[in-house]
Amino acid sequence: MHLSELSHPNQLHGLSTAELEAMARQIREKHLEVVATSGGHLGPGLGVVELTLALYQTLDLEHDRVVWDVGHQAYPHKLVTGRYKDFHTLRQQGGVAGYLKRSESRFDHFGAGHASTSISAALGMALARDRRGEDFKCVAVIGDGALTGGMALEAINHAGHLPRTKLLVVLNDNDMSISPPVGALSTHLNRMRLSKPVQFLSGSAEEAVKHLPFLHGELPTELKTLKESMKRLAVPKVGAVFEELGFTYVGPIDGHDIPEMVRTFQAAHRCEGPVLVHVATTKGKGYPYAEADQVGYHAQSAFDLATGKAYPSSKPKPPSWSKVFGQTLVKICEQDSRVVGITAAMATGTGLDLLEKALPQQYFDVGIAEQHAVTMAAGMACEGLRPVVAIYSTFLQRAYDQLIHDVGIQKLPVTFVLDRAGIVGADGPTHQGQYDISYLRAVPNFTVMAPKDEAELQRMLVTSIAHDGPCAIRIPRGEGEGVPLMDEGWQPLEIGRGELLTDGDDLLIVAYGAMVAPAMATAGLLQEKGLRAAVVNARFLRPLDEALILPLARRIGRVVTMEEGALPGGFGAAVVESLNDHDLPVPVLRLGIPDVLVDHASPDQSKERLGLTPSQMAERILERFGPVFRATVPTALAV
Numbered sequence: 001m002h003l004s005e006l007s008h009p010n011q012l013h014g015l016s017t018a019e020l021e022a023m024a025r026q027i028r029e030k031h032l033e034v035v036a037t038s039g040g041h042l043g044p045g046l047g048v049v050e051l052t053l054a055l056y057q058t059l060d061l062e063h064d065r066v067v068w069d070v071g072h073q074a075y076p077h078k079l080v081t082g083r084y085k086d087f088h089t090l091r092q093q094g095g096v097a098g099y100l101k102r103s104e105s106r107f108d109h110f111g112a113g114h115a116s117t118s119i120s121a122a123l124g125m126a127l128a129r130d131r132r133g134e135d136f137k138c139v140a141v142i143g144d145g146a147l148t149g150g151m152a153l154e155a156i157n158h159a160g161h162l163p164r165t166k167l168l169v170v171l172n173d174n175d176m177s178i179s180p181p182v183g184a185l186s187t188h189l190n191r192m193r194l195s196k197p198v199q200f201l202s203g204s205a206e207e208a209v210k211h212l213p214f215l216h217g218e219l220p221t222e223l224k225t226l227k228e229s230m231k232r233l234a235v236p237k238v239g240a241v242f243e244e245l246g247f248t249y250v251g252p253i254d255g256h257d258i259p260e261m262v263r264t265f266q267a268a269h270r271c272e273g274p275v276l277v278h279v280a281t282t283k284g285k286g287y288p289y290a291e292a293d294q295v296g297y298h299a300q301s302a303f304d305l306a307t308g309k310a311y312p313s314s315k316p317k318p319p320s321w322s323k324v325f326g327q328t329l330v331k332i333c334e335q336d337s338r339v340v341g342i343t344a345a346m347a348t349g350t351g352l353d354l355l356e357k358a359l360p361q362q363y364f365d366v367g368i369a370e371q372h373a374v375t376m377a378a379g380m381a382c383e384g385l386r387p388v389v390a391i392y393s394t395f396l397q398r399a400y401d402q403l404i405h406d407v408g409i410q411k412l413p414v415t416f417v418l419d420r421a422g423i424v425g426a427d428g429p430t431h432q433g434q435y436d437i438s439y440l441r442a443v444p445n446f447t448v449m450a451p452k453d454e455a456e457l458q459r460m461l462v463t464s465i466a467h468d469g470p471c472a473i474r475i476p477r478g479e480g481e482g483v484p485l486m487d488e489g490w491q492p493l494e495i496g497r498g499e500l501l502t503d504g505d506d507l508l509i510v511a512y513g514a515m516v517a518p519a520m521a522t523a524g525l526l527q528e529k530g531l532r533a534a535v536v537n538a539r540f541l542r543p544l545d546e547a548l549i550l551p552l553a554r555r556i557g558r559v560v561t562m563e564e565g566a567l568p569g570g571f572g573a574a575v576v577e578s579l580n581d582h583d584l585p586v587p588v589l590r591l592g593i594p595d596v597l598v599d600h601a602s603p604d605q606s607k608e609r610l611g612l613t614p615s616q617m618a619e620r621i622l623e624r625f626g627p628v629f630r631a632t633v634p635t636a637l638a639v
């Protein structure tokens with residue numbers, strides 16, 4: 001059977017190993033073709049092709065549940081659950097999502113995108129199953145990176161305490177997070193995988209004796225048993241950690257050996273209580289470039305399959321916000337040894353890999369552990385360090401209590417750089433940096449700011465590090481505005497002071513962060529209609545520059561706010577509240593992300609859909625204030 005004929009994963013039942021291996025080749029081919037064409041996560045899915053086929057051959061997906069952790073590795077899952085023909089639309093507007101999505105398929109039993117949630121969800125399903133007296137398998141497939149997330153360990157702690165709750169946890173151990181994994185757990189997992197006895201006992205025993213004629217290429221049962229018992233005795237049992245926590249541990253087994261996995265999963269399904277099957281895989285398996293550069297091929301934009309290289313961009317791009325942040329922080333750390341950079345397993349994404357290379361002693365990667373990162377930074381700040389925590393806006397959501405409880409209330413000098421703040425695009429709703437303006441507004445003692453461009457980012461960084469209290473700076477995904485940058489000597493900003501970029505009497509536009517450039521473009525379009533708008537770069541959400549904004553609002557009488565964030569509780573709401581608190585009944589048009597989920601699409605497509613392009617914003621302004629403009633600005637709109 002060809003992959004394209006598969007409409008239900010149960011069609012995998014009864015296929016021979018050879019047929020499954022042929023299917024594996026077809027999955028890899030499709031996976032590579034689509035990701036090379038439109039970008040996406042490459043290495044993770046290539047590593048779980050055989051795992052997916054073997055696991056699904058032992059499950060009845062009409063009844064059983066499978067929860068994939070993160071879901072970035074689940075392209076093979078999508079290809080064997082009826083989405084082969086649409087797979088070319090991966091991560092495109094209206095197309096197949098890049099993560100599991102309950103609304104996309106009945107085989108997507110739980111959505112994700114953020115790591116370390118799968119065991120909790122699968123355990124919840126198992127407990128519900130038992131309460132309802134039903135009988136289906138519940139399986140969580142979690143990576144070694146995601147296993148470093150606190151939630152995963154919380155779930156293991158709970159599941160291991162329920163000896164009669166059947167649950168299968170498949171640990172996909174490819175010895176990689178996005179970067180090489182960090183932490184004691186990862187070292188422990190590796191001890192089993194890499195120890196000499198297991199290496200000897202794994203494949204080499206068969207190889208060593210296969211040529212002996214009387215063995216006919218087979219390892220005699222006695223030697224197999226001996227091998228197994230030696231394996232179990234000769235190396236520290238990595239399973240002890242899980243077995244002491246109440247799990248039956250099996251492994252590590254070869255995650256590319258379909259028959260071995262089928263046998264093991266079938267045996268695991270017969271076990272009572274929680275079972276953990278430790279599967280050793282290779283991230284990027286089957287594509288040499290991805291195997292050789294597992295960090296670089298975790299995720300890729302469109303690339304040439306033959307060379308593995310990204311297509312050259314048509315015109316030179318300015319450095320990304322993340323790169324400017326990373327480079328600037330290196331310079332600051334060189335001049336001030338109190339300053340340290342902290343990432344939660346996102347060194348390359350945040351630009352902190354530059355600090356790791358330049359000043360490793362001032363760099364910390366805590367693994368996928370955002371809560372720990374925040375509170376560790378708080379502890380560092382108590383002892384005189386100036387920690388800079390770089391976490392994506394969406395992933396920082398996971399450490400909200402730590403922001404309040406450990407940093408804000410104690411007013412500790414920690415700087416947070418929220419990368420990917422705003423619309424990120426193809427990663428969709430779980431990854432949009434949509435909520436940080438709202439969720440930071442209420443956190444006590446925080447100074448919250450957003451730069452209009454990379455030069456202002458540099459100034460905000462030095463301002464934050466010098467400030468004796470917590471600060472948060474949000475920056476968007478992708479390349480910056482391309483403004484000239486200084487190498488050092490950045491002038492700190494006055495906390496709470498915005499800037500008037502251009503004055504005008506017909507309208508006041510107050511823009512925040514990455515919306516300042518679009519605000520200026522919108523003002524330009526309005527000027528073509530005879531309208532002169534004042535534009536303020538707010539710079540600060542907290543404290544808001546009321547001394548600048550309120551007199552302008554009072555004089556002009558019409559306000560538009562612009563933010564690349566959720567409108568509920570966002571920047572515009574802060575301006576409205578300020579006007580209200582000062583009894584200024586000035587009409588405000590708030591432009592931003594309404595109370596909706598922003599699905600996967602390109603950032604430009606999403607902005608178009610949300611009415612956030614300069615031309616759309618100009619139209620919306622004219623629609624809202626048109627009558628007033630006609631009455632008070634006769635020359636306006638006449639053009």
Ligand SMILES: Cc1ncc(C[n+]2csc(CCOP(=O)(O)OP(=O)(O)O)c2C)c(N)n1
Pocket residue numbers: 044045047070072073113114115142143144145146147174176177178283298344345346368370395398
């Ligand atoms: C809470 C959270 N923090 C960070 C990330 C970013 N992230 C996506 S995949 C990944 C690495 C996951 O490693 P692993 O679970 O081993 O999966 P692999 O990529 O190796 O298949 C990280 C850090 C995330 N998705 N969720």
Ligand SMILES: CC(=O)[C@@H](O)[C@H](O)COP(=O)(O)O
Pocket residue numbers: 070072113178299349420424427477
């Ligand atoms: C799966 C995951 O969460 C990360 O790989 C994320 O997709 C990275 O996002 P960026 O591509 O914006 O760094």
Ligand SMILES: [Mg+2]
Pocket residue numbers: 143144145146172173174175176177
């Ligand atoms: Mg991994």
